[in-house]
Amino acid sequence: PDDSLAIAAREGRLRRNFQGYTDDPATAIIGLGASSIGSFRQGYVQNIPATGVYEKTALEGKLAVVRGFALSDEDRMRAWVIERIMCEFGFDTADLAARFGHRAATVLAEAHTVAAGDSMIMLSDNRFEICPEARPVARTIAARFDAYLGAGAARHSAAV
Known part of the structure; x- marks a missing residue:
């Protein structure tokens, strides 16, 4: 289009x-x-x-x-990761580290945890990526990086 x-x-x-x-x-x-x-x-x-x-x-x-x-620096980092997953179905791990420095280690460790045992996610040395067949559930995968998910009783636009 x-x-x-x-x-x-x-x-x-x-x-x-x-x-x-x-x-x-x-x-x-x-x-x-x-x-x-x-x-x-x-x-x-x-x-x-x-x-x-x-x-x-x-x-x-x-x-x-x-x-x-x-927003804290961690909030901005997580927002960037979630936006990249929602818009590009993944993110470059070197770009994450370059943008957010030592704070990126937290999200990179979470990326390894999210990808472990999940055949819908590919994690290499330089990229976290959702497989094409899993793109319809990108929002659910991105939500795993949301530090506030479940923190409040009322949530807007909750993933279904």
Whole structure:
């Protein structure tokens, strides 16, 4: 196909954020309106959910953010791994190490554990990869690298 997402996937530029798949290289998403979510390298923010309160706060010239979540270096590393699995069905282990240094050892050890005894995953010296026939369950495999999975009672977009 010649749509922008298919082209981005072929060229290795496909991205995934909390809104879904995209070919947009932006590193920040600014949420506008009540209950909207913004995403930045440092973390996430959510605006006040009640429309009236949001509007009043904005009209007063105040920041209408009700809560935020700061990302740690490990969070960013795990997000990168999950995004690569979801977009490319795997990741380059040398790229992981180059991007995240000594912290990559934790995820590499987990990759060995995930791949051990699982014929749907190939792990070589330089690549963690999901076999083509297992691509429909990529989300379930990626979830194994999510440190927060099961940490909260309510989960959005849970893998089925």
